[in-house]
Amino acid sequence: MEHSFSHMQHTDAAHHLHPFSDNGELSRHGTRIISRAKGVYLIDAEGNQLLDGMAGLWCVNIGYGRQELIDAAIRQFHELPYYNSFFQCTTPPAIELAEMISALAPAHMNHVFFTGSGSESNDTVVRMVRHYWASLGYAGKNIIISRHNAYHGSTMAGASLGGMKPMHEQGGLPIPDITHIDQPYWFGEGRDEDPQAFGLRIAQQLEEKIAELGVDRVAAFIAEPIQGAGGVIIPPESYWPEIQRICDANDILLISDEVITGFGRLGHWFGADYFGITPDLMPIAKGLSSGYLPIGGVIVSDRVADVLKNRGGEFNHGYTYSGHPVCAAVAAANLRILKEEKIIEYVRNEIGPYLQAEWSKLGDHPLVGEARGAGMLGALELVASKDPVRLFDDTDAIGRLTRDLAIENGIVMRSVGSKMIISPPLVIRQSEVDELIRKAGATLDAIAARVL
Numbered sequence: 208m209e210h211s212f213s214h215m216q217h218t219d220a221a222h223h224l225h226p227f228s229d230n231g232e233l234s235r236h237g238t239r240i241i242s243r244a245k246g247v248y249l250i251d252a253e254g255n256q257l258l259d260g261m262a263g264l265w266c267v268n269i270g271y272g273r274q275e276l277i278d279a280a281i282r283q284f285h286e287l288p289y290y291n292s293f294f295q296c297t298t299p300p301a302i303e304l305a306e307m308i309s310a311l312a313p314a315h316m317n318h319v320f321f322t323g324s325g326s327e328s329n330d331t332v333v334r335m336v337r338h339y340w341a342s343l344g345y346a347g348k349n350i351i352i353s354r355h356n357a358y359h360g361s362t363m364a365g366a367s368l369g370g371m372k373p374m375h376e377q378g379g380l381p382i383p384d385i386t387h388i389d390q391p392y393w394f395g396e397g398r399d400e401d402p403q404a405f406g407l408r409i410a411q412q413l414e415e416k417i418a419e420l421g422v423d424r425v426a427a428f429i430a431e432p433i434q435g436a437g438g439v440i441i442p443p444e445s446y447w448p449e450i451q452r453i454c455d456a457n458d459i460l461l462i463s464d465e466v467i468t469g470f471g472r473l474g475h476w477f478g479a480d481y482f483g484i485t486p487d488l489m490p491i492a493k494g495l496s497s498g499y500l501p502i503g504g505v506i507v508s509d510r511v512a513d514v515l516k517n518r519g520g521e522f523n524h525g526y527t528y529s530g531h532p533v534c535a536a537v538a539a540a541n542l543r544i545l546k547e548e549k550i551i552e553y554v555r556n557e558i559g560p561y562l563q564a565e566w567s568k569l570g571d572h573p574l575v576g577e578a579r580g581a582g583m584l585g586a587l588e589l590v591a592s593k594d595p596v597r598l599f600d601d602t603d604a605i606g607r608l609t610r611d612l613a614i615e616n617g618i619v620m621r622s623v624g625s626k627m628i629i630s631p632p633l634v635i636r637q638s639e640v641d642e643l644i645r646k647a648g649a650t651l652d653a654i655a656a657r658v659l
């Protein structure tokens with residue numbers, strides 16, 4: 208076992224280039240090899256058990272090892288492992304899934320364009336939004352406004368919509384006609400201001416940007432309802448209603464990137480439901496299949512779909528795996544579980560409030576400047592001093608140290624700078640939340656003993 212573990216690490220270092228990793232450093236230190244999983248627990252190749260506080264990468268909403276999804280995949284593999292949805296074709300699972308998603312989406316959204324991932328969904332968004340306005344005779348109305356520190360995927364368009372500087376620096380991004388305004392990150396960028404006033408002020412940057420560029424140039428605004436990869440950034444209550452008002456008043460499309468917030472993470476089917484907003488487009492992925500197979504899509508409002516259907520002509524865009532029948536069958540089985548087991552209600556009424564009550568207590572820790580969360584998302588801001596708030600000099604180093612010790616203590620948390628974030632499977636039980644909080648607290652104690 209020991210031999211095979213180090214052998215696997217060696218082989219990985221020799222042949223596997225990892226995403227979002229310093230591959231030189233990774234080769235020297237060795238990767239963590241996850242071999243099995245069940246429920247909310249991972250087992251690594253050395254036999255250690257870890258409570259997965261991140262649900263994989265924000266995606267394993269129903270937990271690991273559900274037989275229904277395995278059965279759905281095997282049935283569909285036998286029936287039809289692949290066919291495309293180009294050229295006037297489709298497959299039964301793609302039809303069924305499009306109908307299911309339309310039924311779950313807000314009432315004015317009744318069409319789905321399928322993709323293989325969240326990034327592909329956001330590439331689709333760029334093409335679709337520009338094609339929509341061009342079809343109406345406004346080809347110049349093509350600028351998409353996004354936000355600094357947003358995450359919308361890692362393809363050229365996805366990373367351009369995103370507001371991550373280190374991503375833009377590699378590859379000459381953003382692509383033309385994408386621009387960014389500030390994020391509604393109160394703890395990081397507005398602590399001296401009243402949170403609601405801050406939220407309004409940041410939202411109004413959208414109106415200023417539209418005025419600066421001209422309404423005839425701006426096609427859409429895109430945002431995650433709650434920023435995930437940026438560090439679980441939850442806008443003040445004043446933010447979203449003002450964004451909605453500005454989009455409506457200026458007739459620009461509103462795109463709610465639901466790749467994380469879709470399919471129950473906030474105790475509603477979509478983040479748009481949680482915040483009461485009416486988007487025109489909603490990119491989805493991750494929780495759509497609980498990560499069991501890669502599939503994404505864009506949910507499209509009737510307003511946009513009508514133009515695409517009646518005036519758009521051929522949409523010169525699509526993916527070989529758009530609506531892949533096995534992925535679609537697995538996603539449909541996942542949605543059935545979310546519905547039949549009332550997992551959204553469980554998040555909204557039981558485990559979400561429980562997690563938030565327990566998580567917020569970590570805010571009393573001397574190392575924590577703020578503990579925030581919503582639904583099944585949480586973040587801790589690690590600080591060198593609470594009052595007045597002072598951050599660590601090397602925010603990345605303290606985050607990494609805390610993350611690594613958390614893993615030694617048996618839980619997976621992620622670090623974003625000095626923010627520690629969680630996004631556990633929605634099916635996590637109270638006793639498992641207790642374990643997560645206890646081990647997070649023990650990790651904070653150990654870090655505080657070293658650095659405070």
Ligand SMILES: *Cc1c(COP(=O)(O)O)cnc(C)c1O
Binds near residue numbers: 323360435465
């Ligand atoms: C993960 C993520 C994406 C990209 O999805 P991939 O499947 O990794 O391409 C896009 N938007 C948001 C909000 C995400 O969290």
